[in-house]
Amino acid sequence: MWxxxxxxxxxxxxxxxxxMFFGIKAVTVGADGTPTEEFKYITYFPYLVLLIVIGILxxxxxxxxxxxxxxxxxxxxxxxxxxxxxxxxxxxxFSTHDTMVFKLSAVFPVxxxxxxxxxxxxxxxxxxxxxxxxxxRKARRxxxxxxx
Numbered sequence: 017m018w019x020x021x022x023x024x025x026x027x028x029x030x031x032x033x034x035x036m037f038f039g040i041k042a043v044t045v046g047a048d049g050t051p052t053e054e055f056k057y058i059t060y061f062p063y064l065v066l067l068i069v070i071g072i073l074x075x076x077x078x079x080x081x082x083x084x085x086x087x088x089x090x091x092x093x094x095x096x097x098x099x100x101x102x103x104x105x106x107x108x109x110f111s112t113h114d115t116m117v118f119k120l121s122a123v124f125p126v127x128x129x130x131x132x133x134x135x136x137x138x139x140x141x142x143x144x145x146x147x148x149x150x151x152x153r154k155a156r157r158x159x160x161x162x163x164x
Contacts, residue, residue: 025135030074042116095132
């Protein structure tokens, strides 16, 4: 399981989403420059739901390495939902950027999307490799059966 690159990509993506789950999204800054209020991702219900869904999808993709097509579809779906979360964060940023200071964790979804896409590509490459090996084995068996 841990020998494949897609496992590392999915694990890092899952860790980034977990950090967001427990992290702070933004702070408001007072007139003297001190933070006055912190906003966490989990306090806003839609963010909470998206983070839970993305976390479950990433964990499913990480643990279903024996069923490559399911793992591929789950990684792609996780990337799409994470992209939706990032778009929502961007809308929040551009609508409130003058009153809030966003933390670095606001760009974690972009990194997670890239990692999920890289994982999906690696999963598909493995699937093609397995399919081609099976095709070669089948052709070899057919040639042997024709010789007899």
